[in-house]
Amino acid sequence: MSTTIDVPESSNVAKEKVVLAAPSRSGGWKKGVAIMDFILxxxxxxxxxxxxxxMGTSDQTLPFFTQFFQFEASYDSFTTFQFFVITMALVAGYLVLSLPFSIVAIIRPHAVGPRLFLIILDTVFLTLATASGASAAAIVYLAHNGNQDSNWLAICNQFGDFCAQTSGAVVSSFVSVVIFVLLIVMSALALRRH
Amino acid sequence: MSTTIDVPESSNVAKEKVVLAAPSRSGGWKKGVAIMDFILxxxxxxxxxxxxxxMGTSDQTLPFFTQFFQFEASYDSFTTFQFFVITMALVAGYLVLSLPFSIVAIIRPHAVGPRLFLIILDTVFLTLATASGASAAAIVYLAHNGNQDSNWLAICNQFGDFCAQTSGAVVSSFVSVVIFVLLIVMSALALRRH
Structure with a gap:
């Protein structure tokens, strides 16, 4: 793989004057950051x-019912969980579409355009992922603990599987949030002049 | 003010070799971005x-009570709102402490250090502000609309002032989130090589 990477860079030395001035150590460091970016x-x-x-498959039907609780709980029951499913699907779609730009950054470590494009869109989708994860976490907390002052009862005693599944989805979304923060910090480090 | 800004830059030309190679147009553009950064x-x-x-002053005591609702609603009633108050105070404290670094970026538009420092911490506090704003928004939505399937009743009919105040706080937090995104995008644009 290293031979295929070296070929386009050396053939573009005439076009990119910056490559001539930059030390080769810096290029290798930036290439490592770009590869880590792709893996992350x-x-x-x-x-x-x-x-x-x-979250999208969370669905639990109870074998009994009481005066207060209905038979079924699914992500459709909560507007916040619907927002969560849509947003995380959007984030996953953006991440797949961003892979080619990450590959360009690996092939040409000194190119500024792809990194700048990625850092701006990463920031937007970091906000989207954080908003959906945090709002779903607030609802999951309520479902687990309820709220005395507003008389909202905890539903996790009844809908145990539903609560476990939604909690797992929230944890998974926070993993993607942490990775987004790492991606932005790495892109910012690689963007600076050397 | 422009004279005081020019003095440190010209006295450091011997130290910063990059400034010699950079065109003066780019310096003025970066200084404009830094001033806008400070204002934002x-x-x-x-x-x-x-x-x-x-959010911290949201507190409403009802002149009557029913079997289900207590007398008082304040931000203490909801864990999410407590998190909101603490987080937004932290974000405001960070923003005040970041002002000196923004001033350094105005005085020395070509310095990379302050911008890199700001873009990394901005990303972290963007995540914090978004998480608190979005989770509070999820609770405010529940307070306004309630949820049929889990039998959580809307409390905004009783606690109208409380709901109006918390909704305003959520809107204000989203304003700060939008400004954070703008700050990160502007820092990324100013970080790139010219």
């Missing part, structure tokens, strides 16, 4: 897809 | 402090 993106895709799928 | 930070401080203060 794969992990974030898995976390985001897992979160969307886990 | 002031706006974000106002939004974050306003959000924390509005």
């Amino acid at each position: 993106r794969l992990g974030a895709i898995a976390a985001a897809l897992g979160a969307a799928a886990t | 930070r002031l706006g974000a401080i106002a939004a974050a402090l306003g959000a924390a203060a509005t």
Whole structure:
């Protein structure tokens, strides 16, 4: 793989004057950051897809009913969980579409365009992923603990499987949030002049 | 003010070799970005402090009581709102402490250190502000609309003032989130090589 990477870079030396001035050590360091960026993106895709799928399949029907509780709980019951599924699917879609730009950054470590494009869109989708994860966490907390002052009872005694599944989805979304923060910090480090 | 800004830059030309190679047009553009960064930070401080203060003072005592509802609702009643107050106060504190670094970026538009420091910490506090704003928004939505399937009743009919105040705090926190995204995008644009 190292030979195929070296070929386009050396053939573009005439076009890119910056490469001539930069020391080769800096190029290798930036290439390492770009490869780590690509690997982290794969992990974030898995976390985001897992979160969307886990939340989207959360559905529990009780074998009994009381005066207060209905038979079924699914992610459709909560607007916040619907928002979560849509948002995490969007984030996973963006991450898949961002992979080619990450590959470009591996092949040409000194190119500024792809990194700048990725850091701006990463920031937007970090906000989206954090918002959906945090709002779903607030609802999951309520489902576990309830709230005395507003007389909202905890539903996790009845819907145990539903609560476990939604909690897992929230944890998975926070994994993708942490990876997004790492991606932005790494892109910022690689963007600076050397 | 422009004279005081020019003095340290010209006295450091011998130390910074990059400044010699850079065109002067790029320096003026970067200085404009740094000044805008400072102004946006002031706006974000106002939004974050306003959000924390509005949420922290939300308190409503009803003149009557029913079998189900207690007399009083305050931000203490909801763990999410407590988290919101603490987080937005932290964000406001960070923004105040970041102002000196923003001033350094104005005085020395080509310095990489302050911008890199700011973009990394901005990303972390963007995540914090988004998480608190989104989780509080999820609770405010429940307070307004309730949830049929889990039998959580809307409390905004009783606690109208409380709901209005918490909704305002959430809106104010989202203003600070938008400003954070703008700050990160502007820092990324200014970090790239010219």
